[in-house]
Amino acid sequence: MKFFKIAVYVLFALSFANLAGSLYMYNGIMNKTHNINVSLPADVMQMPENCKLRDSQIFQAILMTHHKIGIHEPGATEFCPTCQGAMKIVDNINKGL
Ligand SMILES: [Zn+2]
Numbered sequence: 556m557k558f559f560k561i562a563v564y565v566l567f568a569l570s571f572a573n574l575a576g577s578l579y580m581y582n583g584i585m586n587k588t589h590n591i592n593v594s595l596p597a598d599v600m601q602m603p604e605n606c607k608l609r610d611s612q613i614f615q616a617i618l619m620t621h622h623k624i625g626i627h628e629p630g631a632t633e634f635c636p637t638c639q640g641a642m643k644i645v646d647n648i649n650k651g652l
Pocket residue numbers: 618622627628629630632635636637638
């Protein structure tokens with residue numbers, strides 16, 4: 556019985572030390588003076604726009620191939636650069652549409 560009594564004290568002390576350590580870590584993390592600010596390079600910040608541009612170019616290439624082999628009628632597809640004039644989608648992306 557004495558063993559279990561000591562075990563309870565040891566477990567209580569360990570849990571209390573764990574709680575104190577957690578509070579110390581919480582205060583350390585929430586302290587605004589120690590935050591690390593990482594500035595991203597400009598290339599990474601422009602990545603979503605570049606991805607949109609790449610996807611649009613792939614989409615236009617597919618539509619131009621469809622136009623060339625006759626899958627769609629001329630003027631039937633809104634985004635086909637051969638039907639509408641070159642690079643309309645790219646211009647829309649550059650305008651932010
Ligand atoms: Zn077309």
